[in-house]
Amino acid sequence: MELADTLKQHARQLGFAAVGIAAAAGSERLRLRTAALERWLEAGHQADMAWMADPRRRAVEALLPGVRSVVAVGLPYWLEAQRAPGSLKVARYGWGRDYHRVIDGRLRALGRWLESQAPGVGWRACVDSTPLLDKAWAEEAGLGWIGKHSNLISREHGSWLLIGHLLTTAELPPDQPAVPACGACRACIEACPTNAITEPFVVDARRCIAFHTIENRAEQLPAAIASSLEGWVAGCDICQDVCPWNHKPLPSSSDPDLQPRPWWLNLRAEEALGWSDADWDEKLRASALRRIKPAMWQRNIRAAHLT
Ligand code: B12
Ligand code: SF4
Ligand code: SF4
Numbered sequence: 535m536e537l538a539d540t541l542k543q544h545a546r547q548l549g550f551a552a553v554g555i556a557a558a559a560g561s562e563r564l565r566l567r568t569a570a571l572e573r574w575l576e577a578g579h580q581a582d583m584a585w586m587a588d589p590r591r592r593a594v595e596a597l598l599p600g601v602r603s604v605v606a607v608g609l610p611y612w613l614e615a616q617r618a619p620g621s622l623k624v625a626r627y628g629w630g631r632d633y634h635r636v637i638d639g640r641l642r643a644l645g646r647w648l649e650s651q652a653p654g655v656g657w658r659a660c661v662d663s664t665p666l667l668d669k670a671w672a673e674e675a676g677l678g679w680i681g682k683h684s685n686l687i688s689r690e691h692g693s694w695l696l697i698g699h700l701l702t703t704a705e706l707p708p709d710q711p712a713v714p715a716c717g718a719c720r721a722c723i724e725a726c727p728t729n730a731i732t733e734p735f736v737v738d739a740r741r742c743i744a745f746h747t748i749e750n751r752a753e754q755l756p757a758a759i760a761s762s763l764e765g766w767v768a769g770c771d772i773c774q775d776v777c778p779w780n781h782k783p784l785p786s787s788s789d790p791d792l793q794p795r796p797w798w799l800n801l802r803a804e805e806a807l808g809w810s811d812a813d814w815d816e817k818l819r820a821s822a823l824r825r826i827k828p829a830m831w832q833r834n835i836r837a838a839h840l841t
Contacts, residue, residue, distance in 0.1 A: 537651060538706045544647055545607055548640040549789050552608030552688055552695060554675030554709040558594050558601040563711060567670035567680075568592050574736065581739040583749060591665040594701065598658040603706040604699055605644075606675035608686075609637055612694035613793070614786040618800040622835065625744065625769025627696060628823040629799075630792035635820065637661045637698035644700055656703040668697045676709035682734040683722035683773035689715070692780035715779070722773035727762040731773065743770035747834045748825055760837040767806075767834040768823050803839040806831060 538555060545553040571591065580586040590596040594604065611626060611633070627633060641659035648657055660666050669686045673679055678688035678695065685693040689712075716734075723731045730741035739745040743766050746759045754760070764772065774780055787793075797817075809817065814828045826834070 541648060545644055548644060549609060550607035551610050552677045554606050554677050555706045556604045556671055556674035557708040558604050564670055564674055567667055579738045581745055588665040591667060598656060598701040600656060600703045601701045603702050603704055604671050606672040606677050607698050608677050608695040610691040610695050610787055611792050612784045612787060615794055615799055622801045622803060623766045624798055625771050628768055629794035631820050632822040633696045634661050636791045641698050641700050652704055658701045661698040666699060671699055672697045674711050676712050679712045679714040680735060682716050683731060684735050684737045687779045692784055693774050693777060721776045725772055725776040727764050728759060755837050763838040765838050767838050768826055803835050807835055
């Protein structure tokens with residue numbers, strides 16, 4: 535218990551305002567979430583993200599032999615800052631420094647600290663690209679519940695929480711999973727302009743603006759998506775913006791790594807359309823939005839603003 539408490543304290547000092555522990559053996563809830571992944575894949579909702587079928591996503595032991603505990607951490611990224619009217623719509627997760635780097639660096643620091651306290655324990659830092667069901671494990675560890683838009687929602691931070699995990703062979707006392715609190719609300723389902731939330735908790739990537747603006751490498755966006763972008767050129771925050779859990783006053787992050795580069799909040803279509811490859815490289819240094827290649831930015835901006 536003492537080790538778990540000091541581990542959590544240490545995680546909070548690293549900026550992970552939300553931290554919880556799940557037993558790696560999982561639970562009935564986790565088996566249901568894994569079955570939901572199977573159904574999602576069978577329905578083709580992954581579009582061309584073939585890496586989503588990696589079998590390790592269904593078996594945490596495959597990521598760290600001997601794993602006993604899963605420490606889930608959440609990095610809140612809500613900020614008071616607003617985009618200037620008429621500027622390009624860029625999802626909030628991309629405003630600051632690439633969260634993969636930020637979370638990975640801090641999780642490794644946490645892993646090294648754990649090893650110093652309990653010599654011989656194994657650990658592995660996982661963030662996003664590691665084949666792990668991030669939201670299901672974070673739910674299991676008590677960070678929040680999975681909302682009908684399929685994102686994890688915390689009572690304190692809304693859904694503006696980026697997630698990472700530290701797998702460890704140390705046996706740590708698990709926390710209670712969070713209690714779901716969407717109730718009868720359907721605001722996210724109704725607000726999605728492309729009907730990508732095909733049923734509560736299920737997002738079809740083939741219809742999701744976030745997928746098409748970030749992951750789709752085709753020269754042109756499908757016509758039904760291009761005509762429904764509502765100005766979004768890099769990700770999409772619509773289903774989160776309408777969520778009542780994001781409307782209550784939320785703490786504004788003062789994390790230096792998450793502060794928006796000022797120009798992000800006032801990026802004009804004509805300016806970004808004029809970016810050379812070298813401009814793109816310089817502007818998007820250490821940004822998660824480097825995943826959107828120069829030709830994709832051009833394609834997205836033209837579709838959102840010129841059609
Ligand atoms: C693939 C992926 C995408 C895809 C597919 C989205 C999706 N919903 O799967 C695309 C490119 C569209 C995408 C978009 C976004 N993503 Co993304 N993405 C991922 C990734 C890599 C895997 C997600 C996954 O496992 N999908 C598979 C399907 C089956 O899972 P699922 O849809 O979440 O379904 C689960 C639940 O709905 C639940 N479930 C199913 N049925 C039922 C029934 C009931 C009753 C209940 C309670 C639950 C439930 O169980 C399922 C399995 O866990 C994760 C990182 C990771 N390693 O997990 C990030 C991740 C989910 N993404 C993230 C973010 C921030 C986004 C965006 C908000 C970015 C943006 N602003 O543009 C959008 C949100 C779009 C949306 N509404 O989902 C964050 C979410 C943080 C959070 N608080 O939840 C993650 C966790 C990355 C991270 N490390 O922080 N993403
Ligand atoms: S991210 Fe946008 S397109 Fe995707 S489900 Fe949410 S509202 Fe719909
Ligand atoms: S908008 Fe409503 S239904 Fe959707 S996630 Fe938020 S509370 Fe749940």
